[in-house]
Amino acid sequence: MPDIAGSSQSVKTVMEDAGVRATVSQNGFKTPSEEENNMTGGNHSPTGSARSRGSSSRGSPTLSYQEREKFDLKLFLYPLEKKYQCPICENVLRYPKQLKCGHRLCSSCFHELARVEPRCPLDQTEIDKDDPNQRPDHFDKACYGEILALEVRCKHHEWGCKWESDYKDFQDHVNNKCEYAEILCQNDCGAKFQKRFLQKHLDKDCPKKIIACPYCDDRHLREDKKTHLAEECPKLPLPCPNKCDKKLEIPRDELDQHIEEFCPKTKMVCEFEVIGCSHRCSREKMPKHYKSAMIDHVKSIFIKMTEQDERLNKHELALKENTDFIKGVDKRVGDLEKIANSQLIWRIEDYTRKLKEARAGNADTLFSPTFTTSKHGYRLCASVCLNGDGKGKGTHMSVFISVLKGEKVK
Numbered sequence: 163m164p165d166i167a168g169s170s171q172s173v174k175t176v177m178e179d180a181g182v183r184a185t186v187s188q189n190g191f192k193t194p195s196e197e198e199n200n201m202t203g204g205n206h207s208p209t210g211s212a213r214s215r216g217s218s219s220r221g222s223p224t225l226s227y228q229e230r231e232k233f234d235l236k237l238f239l240y241p242l243e244k245k246y247q248c249p250i251c252e253n254v255l256r257y258p259k260q261l262k263c264g265h266r267l268c269s270s271c272f273h274e275l276a277r278v279e280p281r282c283p284l285d286q287t288e289i290d291k292d293d294p295n296q297r298p299d300h301f302d303k304a305c306y307g308e309i310l311a312l313e314v315r316c317k318h319h320e321w322g323c324k325w326e327s328d329y330k331d332f333q334d335h336v337n338n339k340c341e342y343a344e345i346l347c348q349n350d351c352g353a354k355f356q357k358r359f360l361q362k363h364l365d366k367d368c369p370k371k372i373i374a375c376p377y378c379d380d381r382h383l384r385e386d387k388k389t390h391l392a393e394e395c396p397k398l399p400l401p402c403p404n405k406c407d408k409k410l411e412i413p414r415d416e417l418d419q420h421i422e423e424f425c426p427k428t429k430m431v432c433e434f435e436v437i438g439c440s441h442r443c444s445r446e447k448m449p450k451h452y453k454s455a456m457i458d459h460v461k462s463i464f465i466k467m468t469e470q471d472e473r474l475n476k477h478e479l480a481l482k483e484n485t486d487f488i489k490g491v492d493k494r495v496g497d498l499e500k501i502a503n504s505q506l507i508w509r510i511e512d513y514t515r516k517l518k519e520a521r522a523g524n525a526d527t528l529f530s531p532t533f534t535t536s537k538h539g540y541r542l543c544a545s546v547c548l549n550g551d552g553k554g555k556g557t558h559m560s561v562f563i564s565v566l567k568g569e570k571v572k
């Protein structure tokens with residue numbers, strides 16, 4: 163039997179079939195449970211869902227769970243020879259075991275058979291349980307090597323995949339490399355597509371892809387782009403709502419300023435509105451109005467000025483009348499004072515405060531304005547000590563009357 167591994171000393175093989183799991187190493191066989199933690203021997207990472215395989219060294223087949231599914235025999239480029247087919251499961255042999263009679267069965271089929279009916283299904287030869295070939299972790303490596311080297315095509319060949327290679331590499335191609343295999347979008351958008359369309363999907367379609375706004379610094383999901391542009395983006399170029407320039411596009415956050423201060427189509431009110439011009443037109447037409455309506459504006463100013471002049475005159479007149487009136491009143495007050503001066507009405511402002519101060523001892527005597535007893539009588543002046551004076555201190559209010567020197571009559 164040819165040694166497909168080149169050297170049996172370095173063959174590291176993982177078998178992961180229904181009944182057989184083992185690593186063949188130079189030390190012999192490991193138990194299936196040891197195998198669990200040492201899946202692929204030394205060459206590959208033991209972790210990773212894809213179980214890194216596709217080893218280039220022949221005879222190191224590391225087959226995955228998927229490989230236990232029935233393999234579609236039509237994928238072999240050339241019709242599968244009978245000797246490579248299991249007489250029990252009718253599929254291509256997996257980890258074949260050779261019986262004494264020369265026939266081969268899959269390891270799993272063999273173990274199933276050995277349990278119920280230990281005879282070759284083709285010629286009824288009894289299976290010798292003590293034959294070392296029948297040990298649980300032994301299989302026909304040479305034969306399996308031949309099978310793994312058979313040429314197959316991709317199972318997605320009908321969708322256009324042109325891949326053709328060794329059966330050994332089939333699973334790796336289909337699971338990891340085939341551009342025609344269907345995958346789910348990595349962004350969880352729910353889309354399913356052939357792997358070759360992934361980039362196109364991400365670049366053009368995926369609603370869950372985070373994209374950058376071409377106008378502002380915002381980053382958002384593609385599905386939110388519409389809302390962002392319609393409602394949020396401050397830098398989105400927008401046309402002027404006044405349609406002042408078909409080619410002009412203004413960032414949203416500058417549009418108000420454009421309309422308020424610059425847009426030639428913005429409707430405006432004539433600056434002379436306050437003097438009566440009710441003209442309204444676009445900003446660009448306003449200079450023309452100022453030019454053509456200059457006479458009108460000047461007339462309006464003139465009318466306004468005349469009106470104000472009249473008002474001013476009225477005010478002046480009223481002012482003069484008021485001044486004359488005050489003068490008259492003033493004279494009458496003087497005369498009345500002279501007549502009524504025989505009676506003093508003296509109003510002391512802020513009485514409470516002054517009384518308080520007087521009680522504290524720091525208030526001066528208060529003096530009244532001067533008054534006369536009659537038109538040509540005595541000139542008098544009253545004075546008051548709010549807290550009393552002399553005997554009356556603290557209990558009375560003392561009021562004094564002083565007779566003043568008379569004025570010389572001219």
Ligand SMILES: [Zn+2]
Binds near residue numbers: 248249253255268271
């Ligand atoms: Zn089988």
Ligand SMILES: [Zn+2]
Binds near residue numbers: 263264285287
């Ligand atoms: Zn047989």
Ligand SMILES: [Zn+2]
Binds near residue numbers: 319324342
């Ligand atoms: Zn393919």
Ligand SMILES: [Zn+2]
Binds near residue numbers: 350351
């Ligand atoms: Zn997607």
Ligand SMILES: [Zn+2]
Binds near residue numbers: 378379380395396397
């Ligand atoms: Zn934006």
Ligand SMILES: [Zn+2]
Binds near residue numbers: 406
């Ligand atoms: Zn404009």
Ligand SMILES: [Zn+2]
Binds near residue numbers: 433434439441455
């Ligand atoms: Zn005007």
